Ligand code: SAM
């Protein structure tokens with residue numbers, strides 16, 4: 001549907017758990033409190049919300065978390081969401097740790113694309129950043145995805161003085177493998193507010209200096225706000241998601257559903273619309289759908305015009321990213 005600022009909102013990011021197998025320092029450091037399991041939506045409840053969303057024009061879904069693959073039955077959820085009439089695409093963002101194991105089931109379920117997060121190519125540094133020595137497993141997941149038929153992207157978040165020296169090697173994954181590497185600017189949300197990121201202008205300039213032949217790639221690579229560039233001869237492209245330094249709010253097409261059933265129209269603000277009470281209040285199926293659609297309509301219509309990451313005092317989102325889903 002079209003929101004009050006004329007944007008077509010057709011994309012829902014769904015966090016299916018706040019649990020994770022890693023402890024990335026800017027997202028979910030050690031010791032964070034977990035949501036009680038009873039408060040997490042069941043797969044049936046998620047499907048009910050998606051059905052309501054479809055009626056309002058949602059056609060594309062991203063499954064995220066926490067780490068979606070730590071929740072049992074994730075491929076079954078994907079299969080069932082793919083079967084909802086009107087859903088055209090279901091993709092996933094994962095840390096890659098369990099990807100090699102689950103890839104056959106995910107492909108069989110009809111997953112359309114996978115984004116794998118990777119901030120370093122150095123095993124010791126991986127453990128420093130993520131709190132776990134699981135670099136080898138993630139690389140195996142990346143290789144398995146790249147070797148399969150699935151559209152694959154790498155998501156990289158740079159932290160000043162931690163992994164800035166890896167811009168070239170990380171980008172180089174797009175030379176070795178048929179995948180896109182996307183640099184996502186650190187957003188001042190949750191623990192990200194305490195971590196200094198790197199602007200994508202700096203990333204672009206570093207790449208351009210080393211690869212003067214880097215040129216714009218205007219072909220469509222997905223549903224998101226990334227801008228792409230290509231180096232002749234490389235198998236994949238380089239993407240830039242400049243969430244902080246390049247405001248792309250005027251073309252934002254998404255809403256987010258948290259694992260507890262809250263709709264978040266914009267990452268920057270704490271405002272939510274809670275769908276869980278509707279799911280659990282004992283409405284009959286028809287009334288429940290009507291109520292869900294009503295709340296969703298209102299949340300989408302009133303989606304804020306733009307984020308305010310440049311103005312820390314105005315940011316009202318206090319949740320950590322692992323709860324929101326990135
Ligand atoms: N566990 C999965 C993963 O790591 O891909 C999915 C959830 S994770 C929250 C989704 C993405 O959000 C990851 O690529 C992560 O690097 C990114 N992320 C987390 N906190 C962030 C922040 N403050 N700013 C920008 N990206 C962030």
Ligand code: SF4
Nearest residue numbers: 020024027028066095
């Ligand atoms: Fe887990 Fe992904 Fe957050 Fe890392 S970025 S802690 S892998 S949810």
